[in-house]
Amino acid sequence: MGLSKKTLKFINKKCTRSLEGMTVLITGANSGVGYKTAEILIYLGARVIMACRSLEKASSAREKLLAEYPDADIRVMRLDIADFSSIDSFANELPDVDAFINNAGVFHRPGEKTKDGFEMVMGTNYMGVYYLGEKVLPKLERCGHDVVYINTISIIHKVAKVRYDRFFSEKGSYARSKLCLARYTEYLAKMYEGTNIRVFMSHPGITITQIASHIFGKWYVLAKMMPFNSTEKSSLSAPFILTNDLPRGSVAGPSKLFGGWGYPKINKKCKRALRDIDGLIEFTKGAVNKVNSGREETVKAK
């Protein structure tokens, strides 16, 4: 089907350079925003690595893209960000990349836990991305060339709160996970200032994807008829970052109607994302250490 005329118009006007010669890795690229982002990146000339938890889904998404772009260079890798051991294996095999986009995420998973015992939404959207960052960023720092690192947040982080006594409670976990991710990204932007790693945040506004079936439940079919952003328009945020020289640490995404709609622009930062960053990182390190010591005990017991 290819990209729409409106998308191509935006790309011609706002994406100021081609991505030819660049290798871009994107997590959760088999559907929704991740898939469309991969397509836009391929259109812009990038080699793409789709890092997905299901190799079967990733391969069929790759086939679909190749049917449209037969000369595209697309690889797939296995990565389950709800499983620290999968992250370890993935990080060990990480090839050289010029950009790393954390896109994978979940919205509502009542009663579910990650392999390491965290509530599924916090465990995937925040703990998984944090642990993955700790594993891949030092490697990317040593690679000897510039790397763009992007985390995908959501406008809903603007209404979230972080309380450490209810950190892993299911209530409000999606918004909290994205607020934690925004704070972690701020931490990284500062930490890697002046290095080869340029850290950014992107968000897609509001678009009806697989995730929305968990948001809207039985109203999903109706939601699909509502004038939300098309998934293609929502997928322009990361390509916009990669094709422009934005200030490090910027947030890019739709900015109309509280950030839900429109084409990507640099967004104003939410003050909540700038608070208590050190406290969050200390808490997160503690939670990760607990999991790691549990894993060591299990290995010893075997």
Ligand SMILES: NC(=O)c1ccc[n+]([C@@H]2O[C@H](COP(=O)([O-])OP(=O)(O)OC[C@H]3O[C@@H](n4cnc5c(N)ncnc54)[C@H](OP(=O)(O)O)[C@@H]3O)[C@@H](O)[C@H]2O)c1
């Ligand atoms: N849609 C929106 O309006 C909206 C708004 C704000 C932010 N976002 C964010 O945008 C990102 C993409 O969401 P989307 O709307 O495109 O939803 P989506 O279509 O459901 O895509 C989510 C992707 O993440 C993958 N994923 C989920 N858990 C994973 C795990 N443990 N390991 C690896 N991959 C995993 C999914 O894989 P499977 O296919 O195997 O499940 C899927 O490929 C998410 O971070 C989401 O929070 C979306």
